[in-house]
Amino acid sequence: MCGIAGVLSTHHPIDPSWAPLLSQSLQHRGPDGEGSFNSPPLLLVHRRLSIIDLSEKGAQPMTSHSGRYTISFNGEVYNFLDLKKKLHSPLRGHSDTEVFLQLIEEQGLHAALSQAEGMWGFALWDQKTKTLTLCRDRMGEKPVYYGFLQKKFVFTSDLQALQKLDLPLEINPEALLLFLRYNCIPAPHSIYKSIYKLPPAHTLTLSPPYNQPHLQAYWTLPIHPPSPLPSFKEATIKSEQLLKRSIKHQQISDVPLGVFLSGGLDSTLIATLMQEDHSKPIHTFTIGFKDKDFDESSDARKVAQFLGTHHHEVLLTETDAQNTIPLLPNVYSEPFADSSQIPTLLLCQKAREQLKVCLSGDGGDEVFGGYNRYIIGPSIWNWIRKIPRPLRSLFPSSLQVLKWTNLHRLLPFRMMDNKIAKLQQLSPSSSFQDFYLRLLEHTHSPNQYFNSPNPNVPSLAFPFMGKDLVQQMIHSDLLFFLPDDILVKTDRASMSVGLEVRAPFLNHKLVEFLFPLPSSYKIHHSKGKRILRALLEKRIPSTLYERPKMGFAVPLQKWLRHSLRDWAEDLLSPSKLSPYLNPITIQKEWKKFLKGQNTSTFLIWNILMFQSWKERQ
Incomplete structure (x- = not known):
């Protein structure tokens, strides 16, 4: 690297x-x-x-x-x-x-x-x-x-x-x-x-x-599954062979290496297969939070104990966040605002103290079908598309007068945070592609935060390919969300400290095999990663990995309202705002955020990360 x-x-x-x-x-x-x-x-x-x-x-x-x-x-x-x-x-x-x-x-x-x-x-x-x-x-x-x-x-x-x-x-x-x-x-x-x-x-x-x-x-994803279509059992065996081969190749190094272990399905499988190849304990690294609502370090510790790895932990505090955030504009040389960038950077720093190469579970969600949106997305879309387009234009305003407790009884699915706001954002969708991109957005109208005149938001010009909605979402993520968010986060954080991070799930032969397989091989009984679970269940107790998906989230909302508030208010002050941004609209959103009103924490973080980056230029 x-x-x-x-x-x-x-x-x-x-x-x-x-x-x-x-x-x-x-x-x-x-x-x-x-x-x-x-x-x-x-x-x-x-x-x-x-x-x-x-x-x-x-x-x-x-x-x-x-x-x-x-x-x-x-x-x-x-x-x-x-x-x-x-x-x-x-x-x-x-x-x-x-x-x-x-x-x-x-x-x-x-x-x-x-x-x-x-x-x-x-x-x-x-x-x-x-x-x-x-x-x-x-x-x-x-x-x-x-x-x-x-x-x-x-x-x-x-x-x-x-x-x-x-x-x-x-x-x-x-x-x-x-x-x-x-x-x-x-x-x-x-x-x-x-x-x-x-x-x-x-x-x-x-x-x-x-x-x-x-x-x-020079390469494109294959759309059509192999013929004849392998059974689920055959697909699981083939996936295991390809993944083991990938991990074997990615362990070739003239310097020591280890693995990131969050305790989730992806990193647990990588660590398990990697440890199977070694007679001595491998090095595993995890990061935890003092805020127990966001902490998965105990889960990773249990997996490490079961596998017998040499385990390293780092605990992230609000003080750590305050010290790390000023470094982010130098780590990410253009604006980037996935808030998990904070623990990722600290984890890379900790790993680099011991070695120069780490394997990670990046790509597991996209390749095996692990995001919750793959499960609930089609249900939401099939519900919305039944409403005639003219009536959908009334949908956002009508939602504002409904309390969530009543709305929840009307909808056949569980929603994410800021449920009503997200439904308002999704309801005008003209197609499934439009719907899915709205699902990934932090705001559909970023122009309102710009000073006039401002340009139109460019469209993302990639095709939605696949036979079903889940495959279309995975295809979108492999082309956009994975390379432009997840992999940017990992590459810039790791390389800022001279650490090479390798992702066995992203071996293209494994991706080529898994992508065109039916969605039923990925999602089963409202759970994702069906093949990956099958590979794990024969190796470790299910109690070590079967729990609600947390992701790599941080208590950002709490931090911004308390320990990071002075830093944020300084960057958002009208005198410091970039001339591209509208101080009146942004100050209004910030005040709503502080009052706990319907404002996206992630949108606020986006603005702050741009401001922080611009200040360093």
Whole structure:
């Protein structure tokens, strides 16, 4: 795992001071080494976090044996030992990057990509054709930003690199609206105009005369299930085989590794299968809260005791939160407001004290069907869609005069927090896609928090694919929520402290097998993760994992009304608010929040995270 950055310029020479500036800005992502490649018109910079082949033979940027290709690679190719057997030339060292680079040399980039399993964001320079290629892994675990600034093509794995250069960076109002709506900025947008995120499973190619990048998908999710369709038992056996293989590959490392253990289904299964491969106790890490309503550390402790792991705990207090929050704008180089970013960062800091690599359960909810919305979402939609559209326009106002106790008797499902407000937001939905995106929103009308004039909120232009509603939701999450929220949270937090986090559930062969399977293989008797539960129940007592899903939530509402109130009110004061934001509307929402009225805690957190980020720029 590393940090990459580069500049391609044909109109003006590249400032020689940029190489050390770029390298310094990425030091947190790669504290173990640095390197650069300067071959006009390209400058390529690399920071290294040494995981495999700790010697100088694994240093980057790395040039192929023939001298044709040079690569700056951030990530891991987990099946590199299998790929190594396919090579015809000897290698200098034993790093996964060198194996992958030699495979490109011998078979070409797209053949190499089709065989590689892993996570990556890399830049590849072809000296023969003078062509630059950027690439991002299939699931979006590793970031790649790119764009043109002052006729220079720039790219990086962290926006902090661009912030260090003497180049104009202007906030993109449309991206800010998306951020206020969803708490993250979906690809291909970034917080800056003219800077974009490379979508997962895509390459970008820039060839002479370097004025028009070409984007191309090299992988897509399969929609159709295998034929013949395996039985549930057969699907469970196949899933176990694929997951064990993924975990085995992801444990290859020249440095110590461990696993994040929350006590939930996902991390419990990863820890269980990982411990089965080891005769000595593995290291497990969990974070807890003094607020018992949010604390799962005792559950993780029981799992660790049963498995016999070497368990580490860190307890998060309000003081810890106060000390951590000022660090967030430096960790997340563009606005990001998933509040679980706070415990995630502290957990990564704790793990990094012991080792350099951790496995996680990221992706388990999306791949196996674990979110509660997969269970209640179709019920809500099927209820709403029965109401004629003209009558639905009256629905939001009518809800305001109903008490929840009466409304609850009318509805055939349990709802989330702020139930009436969420129903008001969902009722105008014109399609299931519109409904599902509204379900993920923190506000449907972020424009009201903007100063006039303001732009329209861009639509999320990805297809809803799948035969049933659950599959459509999972498809949406794999394209948007997973790469733009969950994986951003983990990557930025872990890399800020030089920790590599690997996600076995995101092996693309496992995803390809599970995604097209019927929803009944994922949700059964109003419970998600049916296959995952089947894998666990034969290994550990169900009392260790069968309990209500909590997620990685924090007592944010309580903190903002008490210990963090002064910090929040300072950022929300009219004198400090960004000129993009409307101080009257925001102050009104803040006062409603303090009174416990119907205002989203998450919307307030979104605004605060933008303000905190903007203050650091």
